[in-house]
Amino acid sequence: MKEREVVVIGGGFSGLMAAIRSARAGKRTALLQYGSGAFPLNSGLIDILGYDREKNEVKNPLEAIKNLPKKHPYHRIGEAAVRSSADFFLKLMEEQGFPYEGSVTAHRHVATAIGTWKPSSLVPASMDLPDLKGKRIIVVDVKGLKDFDGKMAAANLTERVDSVVESTRIELEPVEGRDITLLSCARFMENGGWQKAVEALRPLDAEDVIFLFPQVLGIQGNNVYRALSKALKGSVVETTGMPPSANGMRLRDVLLRAAWSAGVEIVENAHVIGAETEGKTCKYIRVQAGVHEQHYSAERFILATGGFYSGGLYMEDLQKPREVVFDLPVSFDKSHWTDKDFFAEQGFMLTGIATDESLRPVDAMGTVVLDNVRIVGRNLDGYDFCREHSGNGVALSSAYKAATF
Numbered sequence: 001m002k003e004r005e006v007v008v009i010g011g012g013f014s015g016l017m018a019a020i021r022s023a024r025a026g027k028r029t030a031l032l033q034y035g036s037g038a039f040p041l042n043s044g045l046i047d048i049l050g051y052d053r054e055k056n057e058v059k060n061p062l063e064a065i066k067n068l069p070k071k072h073p074y075h076r077i078g079e080a081a082v083r084s085s086a087d088f089f090l091k092l093m094e095e096q097g098f099p100y101e102g103s104v105t106a107h108r109h110v111a112t113a114i115g116t117w118k119p120s121s122l123v124p125a126s127m128d129l130p131d132l133k134g135k136r137i138i139v140v141d142v143k144g145l146k147d148f149d150g151k152m153a154a155a156n157l158t159e160r161v162d163s164v165v166e167s168t169r170i171e172l173e174p175v176e177g178r179d180i181t182l183l184s185c186a187r188f189m190e191n192g193g194w195q196k197a198v199e200a201l202r203p204l205d206a207e208d209v210i211f212l213f214p215q216v217l218g219i220q221g222n223n224v225y226r227a228l229s230k231a232l233k234g235s236v237v238e239t240t241g242m243p244p245s246a247n248g249m250r251l252r253d254v255l256l257r258a259a260w261s262a263g264v265e266i267v268e269n270a271h272v273i274g275a276e277t278e279g280k281t282c283k284y285i286r287v288q289a290g291v292h293e294q295h296y297s298a299e300r301f302i303l304a305t306g307g308f309y310s311g312g313l314y315m316e317d318l319q320k321p322r323e324v325v326f327d328l329p330v331s332f333d334k335s336h337w338t339d340k341d342f343f344a345e346q347g348f349m350l351t352g353i354a355t356d357e358s359l360r361p362v363d364a365m366g367t368v369v370l371d372n373v374r375i376v377g378r379n380l381d382g383y384d385f386c387r388e389h390s391g392n393g394v395a396l397s398s399a400y401k402a403a404t405f
């Protein structure tokens with residue numbers, strides 16, 4: 001078996017960040033992955049903490065972490081790791097030519113596809129709104145594009161800003177009788193279609209204009225955003241989008257390339273099916289590779305398999321939830337599985353693996369179960385990211401901490 005120091009299981013946001021950090025810390029690191037995790041579902045925004053327990057938007061996310069319930073993973077991760085992980089991420093994205101803006105102590109507000117505001121902490125340059133003072137917003141609709149209604153977005157924005165908000169509809173390609181998806185439009189823009197957009201918008205172009213596009217500015221890197229920003233006098237900004245999210249896919253693409261260049265050994269189509277343990281140590285994990293089984297040993301294993309959504313946790317008939325690789329204990333409250341109030345905290349979202357402060361898995365008594373395993377991202381128990389808007393924040397900071405040596 002090849003000598004590896006760290007093996008990361010799962011290539012979603014937390015797995016990729018853990019692998020990059022580990023390799024950059026000089027550890028021989030392998031990332032075992034299949035599928036693309038939740039990248040195509042989320043807009044690639046890094047929410048640290050959007051809302052408090054009373055559903056009010058928090059002013060300072062880092063400060064607001066102090067008021068979270070004791071079981072929340074941020075208390076185990078610690079404020080220092082939340083702050084350092086954000087710095088690490090911002091620097092990494094800058095280096096990769098895919099810059100993000102923001103901080104963990106204040107919110108930025110991005111425009112959603114329906115013309116409302118979403119608070120977030122770290123925001124890609126293409127979604128970062130400039131100061132609205134003295135600006136006009138022109139929402140850019142694309143003929144035939146489904147899942148986006150420029151007029152509705154403009155009407156909703158008008159209620160929220162002092163600026164003048166208009167909408168315009170441009171035609172990128174003849175589409176009689178069929179719908180264009182956000183992704184096919186993003187691909188078209190990437191393959192030169194952005195020039196058609198520039199031609200169509202030229203008559204409206206001026207320095208005081210913000211062109212607000214649906215999330216269609218390409219699916220790889222930010223070339224389309226940069227090309228449009230260069231060609232137009234007005235500012236170019238994207239909204240969040242309905243899944244599949246072009247920006248989530250761009251973020252994955254950028255992180256995969258960053259992992260390659262950091263020297264991470266990326267193993268594709270690697271379905272981890274179990275582990276061999278001895279006492280409190282995992283010796284190796286078992287990977288299904290076609291009809292064969294391969295074993296990966298390491299000093300540390302980082303479990304980033306994404307909870308129920310991505311198959312890291314599994315449950316039948318509301319009985320005992322299972323963690324599929326190490327068969328770890330799963331913290332679960334059957335009496336509080338769902339709440340009738342759709343927007344209340346949901347018990348199934350809190351279900352996950354309890355850990356100590358080093359993110360090692362613990363049992364119901366708080367005793368460490370495996371010394372050389374770390375739990376990250378959606379596998380962690382004790383937080384409902386949908387309600388509080390903390391998903392990628394917990395994923396990033398737990399990954400950073402798990403890959404600290």
Ligand SMILES: Cc1cc2nc3c(=O)[nH]c(=O)nc-3n(C[C@H](O)[C@H](O)[C@H](O)COP(=O)(O)OP(=O)(O)OC[C@H]3O[C@@H](n4cnc5c(N)ncnc54)[C@H](O)[C@@H]3O)c2cc1C
Pocket residue numbers: 009010011012013014015032033034035036037038039041042043044045046047048243270271272273304305306307309310311312324325376377378379385389390391392393395
């Ligand atoms: C609709 C939606 C919108 C969201 N929007 C936002 C947002 O705007 N801002 C925000 O901060 N967060 C958002 N989130 C939350 C965010 O997506 C998650 O916090 C994040 O994806 C967690 O990353 P992860 O790596 O833990 O899990 P995942 O992204 O689920 O990745 C887990 C990976 O592990 C792999 N895996 C599973 N089992 C195995 C196995 N046995 N062997 C090998 N690999 C395995 C899976 O294939 C997958 O690739 C959103 C989530 C959803 C669902």
